[in-house]
Amino acid sequence: MKKLPNWKELPMGGLILEAGSAENYKTGGWRSIKPIHDKDKCINCLNCWIYCPDSSIIVEDGKVVGINYEFCKGCGICAHECPPKVAAISMVEERR
Amino acid sequence: MSKIVAKTGNESMAEAMRQINPDVVAAYPITPSTEIVQIFSSYVADGLVDTEFLAVESEHSAMSACIGSAATGARTMTCTASQGLALMWEMLYIATGLRLPIVIAGVNRALSAPINIHCDHSDTMGIRDSGWIQIYSENAQEGYDNLIQAVKIAEECCLPAIVTTDGFIISHGMESMKLLEDKEVQDFIGDYKAPYTLINPQKPITVGALDFTDYYFEHRRSTAEAVLQAKDKIIKVSQEYSHLSQRKYELFEEYRLDDAQMAIVVLGSTAGTAKVVIDELRSKGIKAGLLKIRVYRPFPAEELAIVLSKIPAVAILDRADSLSTMGGPVFIDIKSALYNLEKRSKLINYIYGLGGRDTTLHHIREVYQDLQNILDTGKIAQSIKYLGVRE
Known part of the structure; x- marks a missing residue:
C-alpha cells in the first residue's frame, strides 16, 4: 500500500496544488446503476457528452465510443438526455 | 507625528x-x-x-x-x-x-x-x-x-x-x-x-x-x-x-501585579473600571492588581500560569456564561492552565455585566473584598458568583 503523507508534508488548508489530480481518484465504485451505450442506436447528437457532469462519455472523432466506468457514478443524466426516439443509453443495475 | x-x-x-x-x-x-x-x-x-x-x-x-x-x-x-x-x-x-x-x-x-x-x-x-x-x-x-x-x-x-x-x-x-x-x-x-x-x-x-x-x-x-x-x-x-x-501591546497587560496578593482577571472595558479600584486600594496599602487578557485565542496558558501562580487569590471575571455549570469560559480556561502547577492560586469566578448591565466601582470593590476574605480565611465560600444580578 502507498504510504500517505503525514500532516507536516501536506499543503496547508487542505489545498490541492496539482492541477487535474481528480483523475487519480477513481470514483466509479460509487455507482449503483450503470449506463449501457448502444452504438447501433446512437445518432451521435452528443447530448450525453454535453450533460455528463463528470466527463465520463468517451468521444472520438465526433462519435460516442463508450463510457468511462472508472469515473461514471451512474447518475443517469446521459440516459435521460438521450432523445426518447433514440434511447441509445439504458441504465441497468450494477453487479460486482 | x-x-x-x-x-x-x-x-x-x-x-x-x-x-x-x-x-x-x-x-x-x-x-x-x-x-x-x-x-x-x-x-x-x-x-x-x-x-x-x-x-x-x-x-x-x-x-x-x-x-x-x-x-x-x-x-x-x-x-x-x-x-x-x-x-x-x-x-x-x-x-x-x-x-x-x-x-x-x-x-x-x-x-x-x-x-x-x-x-x-x-x-x-x-x-x-x-x-x-x-x-x-x-x-x-x-x-x-x-x-x-x-x-x-x-x-x-x-x-x-x-x-x-x-x-x-x-x-x-x-x-x-x-x-x-x-x-x-x-x-x-x-x-x-x-x-x-x-x-x-x-x-x-x-x-x-x-x-x-x-x-x-x-x-x-x-x-x-x-x-x-x-x-x-x-x-x-x-x-x-x-x-x-509607543503604546505597549502584549498577550496580556499586568497592572500593579508585581507584589499583588490578589488580582482580577478581566477582558475589555471593565479593566478600566478595575484599575480605578486598584489605585484606590493601593493607596490604602492593599496589594491588589489586575491582569487584562488581550489575546484570548490562542490562549496564553503558559504565560498566564507563570504570572498567576505567584498571586494567592485570583478572581476571574467573565462577561459570558458558558452554561456548562463550570463557570464562564475564561474561568474554565484559567483553571485548566493552572492545574498542573505545584502551587496553585485560589480561583473564584464572577459572571458579570450580561446584556450590558453596568459594572461599577462598587461591584469591583465587592470582588476585592471577597478575595480579601479568601486570603484571611483560606477558604472559598462560593466559587462561581453572579455579580450585579438582583438576587
Whole structure:
C-alpha cells in the first residue's frame, strides 16, 4: 500500500496544488446503476457528452465510443438526455 | 507625528479600516457594529479607499463572500456583532480550515434570547473553538491599534482574526485617542502576498476539496499547529507595533501585579473600571492588581500560569456564561492552565455585566473584598458568583 503523507508534508488548508489530480481518484465504485451505450442506436447528437457532469462519455472523432466506468457514478443524466426516439443509453443495475 | 482626535470605538475601527485600505469588504450591518460598516461604506463612496465593497444579504453571505475573496489572495475584512457573528458560525470554521487571513472588526453584544443589543462577550466566546485569533480591547484606542495589528498577524499566521470592542461602552463612547499617519499604517502592514491564489491560471489550485477518513485528521492537525505557532507571531507583531505607536501591546497587560496578593482577571472595558479600584486600594496599602487578557485565542496558558501562580487569590471575571455549570469560559480556561502547577492560586469566578448591565466601582470593590476574605480565611465560600444580578 502507498504510504500517505503525514500532516507536516501536506499543503496547508487542505489545498490541492496539482492541477487535474481528480483523475487519480477513481470514483466509479460509487455507482449503483450503470449506463449501457448502444452504438447501433446512437445518432451521435452528443447530448450525453454535453450533460455528463463528470466527463465520463468517451468521444472520438465526433462519435460516442463508450463510457468511462472508472469515473461514471451512474447518475443517469446521459440516459435521460438521450432523445426518447433514440434511447441509445439504458441504465441497468450494477453487479460486482 | 501622531494626531490626537476624539472618536467613538466604531469611528476608530472605521478609521483603522480606511488606513488599512483592504481590497474587499463584504458586510451586513448589525447593532452595535452598524456604524463601522456605514462609515466605511461612505469612505468607499467618496473614493477615499480602493476597496470593493459588497453589501450582502446576511452575515452568512458576508463571511462566504469574504472566504471567496480571501481565497483569491485579496486582503479581506468585515464587521459584525452578536447574532451576525452567530449566523457566520458555519463559515467561520471554513475560513480557519482554508487558512484564510480574514479580519473581523467585531463589537461585543449579548446573544438572544431574550433579545438585547447591549454588551457582553457571549457572541465571541461562542466562537472560541473556531481557530480564529481573538483580540479584546479596553477602549477605542486599543480597538484601533488591535485592528491594524490583526491584519498583519492574520496574514503572517495564515489564520483569520477578530478584534472586538465592548458594544456601546466602547463602540458608542467618545474618547480622545491617537492615530497613526496613513503611510505609517501602510508601511506597517505592507503589501499582502497570499501564499496561494485561486485565480492564477499559471498555477491552478483546488480550494475546499473533500477529505475522507484518510486525510481530514492530518489537515486538522496542521491547523492546530498553525494556532500553536501563532502566539510567537502575535508577540512579534505586537512588539513591532508597540515600537511604532509607543503604546505597549502584549498577550496580556499586568497592572500593579508585581507584589499583588490578589488580582482580577478581566477582558475589555471593565479593566478600566478595575484599575480605578486598584489605585484606590493601593493607596490604602492593599496589594491588589489586575491582569487584562488581550489575546484570548490562542490562549496564553503558559504565560498566564507563570504570572498567576505567584498571586494567592485570583478572581476571574467573565462577561459570558458558558452554561456548562463550570463557570464562564475564561474561568474554565484559567483553571485548566493552572492545574498542573505545584502551587496553585485560589480561583473564584464572577459572571458579570450580561446584556450590558453596568459594572461599577462598587461591584469591583465587592470582588476585592471577597478575595480579601479568601486570603484571611483560606477558604472559598462560593466559587462561581453572579455579580450585579438582583438576587
